[in-house]
Amino acid sequence: MQAVTQRKITVVGAGFVGMSCAHRAAQLELASEVVLIDVNGSRARGIALDLSQAAAIEGWGTRVSGTDDPQATADSDLVIVTAGKPRQPGMSRSDLLEVNGRVMIAVAEYVRRLSPAAHVIVVTNPLDTMVHLCRHALGFPARQVTGMAGVLDSARLRYFIAEATGTGVVDVDAMVMGAHGDSMVPLPKRCSVSGVPALDLISPAELDELSDRTRHGGAEIVKLLGTGSAFFAPAAAAVAMAASILNDERRLLPCACLLNGEYGLEGIYMGVPAILGARGVERIVELPLDTEARIAMQKTAGTIEDDLDALRGLGLL
Numbered sequence: 332m333q334a335v336t337q338r339k340i341t342v343v344g345a346g347f348v349g350m351s352c353a354h355r356a357a358q359l360e361l362a363s364e365v366v367l368i369d370v371n372g373s374r375a376r377g378i379a380l381d382l383s384q385a386a387a388i389e390g391w392g393t394r395v396s397g398t399d400d401p402q403a404t405a406d407s408d409l410v411i412v413t414a415g416k417p418r419q420p421g422m423s424r425s426d427l428l429e430v431n432g433r434v435m436i437a438v439a440e441y442v443r444r445l446s447p448a449a450h451v452i453v454v455t456n457p458l459d460t461m462v463h464l465c466r467h468a469l470g471f472p473a474r475q476v477t478g479m480a481g482v483l484d485s486a487r488l489r490y491f492i493a494e495a496t497g498t499g500v501v502d503v504d505a506m507v508m509g510a511h512g513d514s515m516v517p518l519p520k521r522c523s524v525s526g527v528p529a530l531d532l533i534s535p536a537e538l539d540e541l542s543d544r545t546r547h548g549g550a551e552i553v554k555l556l557g558t559g560s561a562f563f564a565p566a567a568a569a570v571a572m573a574a575s576i577l578n579d580e581r582r583l584l585p586c587a588c589l590l591n592g593e594y595g596l597e598g599i600y601m602g603v604p605a606i607l608g609a610r611g612v613e614r615i616v617e618l619p620l621d622t623e624a625r626i627a628m629q630k631t632a633g634t635i636e637d638d639l640d641a642l643r644g645l646g647l648l
């Protein structure tokens with residue numbers, strides 16, 4: 332076991348995604364302390380106890396605690412927000428706007444008060460709108476607040492390409508931008524396997540099919556599970572972003588960032604490639620896009636604007 336870095340991570344929500352985030356962060360010893368907070372404090376304490384008992388077997392030294400008391404989250408270096416309802420089969424992520432919007436406001440109130448220097452990664456759906464609302468309620472600089480979706484959507488596409496080409500998934504690269512919804516924007520020409528364009532290995536029609544499966548990748552799992560949604564890959568994605576920030580790894584990852592003119596968009600959070608480092612979003616990277624992708628980016632932004640309007644209509648924004 333190595334010395335654990337003196338850092339504190341809070342994971343808000345001790346449900347499927349939250350407990351998986353806590354487990355992965357602890358396994359990686361990303362912090363000396365992981366606090367799991369949930370309105371269901373008994374569940375948070377139970378998960379923390381179970382995880383703490385896994386530590387001896389798995390060989391990590393992070394202290395994990397569970398609580399329903401916001402005070403226990405004070406002075407966190409990084410907060411991952413997973414609190415809120417998942418969708419059920421037949422629902423869209425936008426159906427969660429009101430219920431999860433209220434959760435975001437409640438959570439942001441104590442994060443702002445107790446951990447003003449924290450980096451915040453939002454996972455709760457509908458992602459782009461929830462990260463927007465969370466940042467609005469926090470009042471933090473935009474670079475301190477990001478949303479996780481693009482890493483997950485890109486990982487799904489990477490997996491589907493690996494399957495279709497018969498190659499190892501770690502060699503596959505892909506980039507998915509835009510909203511975390513059916514209008515997301517996979518970039519087929521940028522998919523590659525160890526530098527070899529995926530389009531040299533499979534046909535454009537095959538790659539289009541994989542992109543389409545990626546657009547509906549979340550719903551595919553929701554349907555299979557019957558209740559709740561994906562959690563292993565989402566947690567791995569959120570913790571990869573957390574590691575890039577806390578360890579100043581400066582990874583170039585697709586994540587939801589507040590746009591300030593990039594891609595011709597202003598004032599909305601949306602999935603774009605960004606460098607994540609010690610200051611949070613160090614830089615948003617603007618890729619040259621062909622006409623088709625540019626049109627898709629405008630369309631996907633429109634879906635986020637619609638959700639933001641709905642939040643305003645509810646008086647939450």
Ligand SMILES: NC(=O)c1ccc[n+]([C@@H]2O[C@H](COP(=O)([O-])OP(=O)(O)OC[C@H]3O[C@@H](n4cnc5c(N)ncnc54)[C@H](O)[C@@H]3O)[C@@H](O)[C@H]2O)c1
Pocket residue numbers: 343344345346347348349368369370371374413414415416417418427431434437438453454455456457458479480483511559560561562565
């Ligand atoms: N961004 C993504 O790519 C992505 C991926 C997977 C899941 N999600 C979203 O993450 C969220 C969580 O999913 P899950 O599967 O963990 O759900 P879950 O139902 O298993 O867990 C949610 C937890 O949040 C808790 N909670 C509710 N209100 C709270 C509050 N105010 N403070 C603290 N905790 C609170 C609940 O008690 C519950 O334990 C959902 O909105 C889901 O759609 C997003």
Ligand SMILES: O=C(O)C[C@H](O)C(=O)O
Pocket residue numbers: 417418424456511548549550552553560561565
């Ligand atoms: O699909 C969902 O509702 C959960 C998450 O956004 C996902 O993509 O797995």
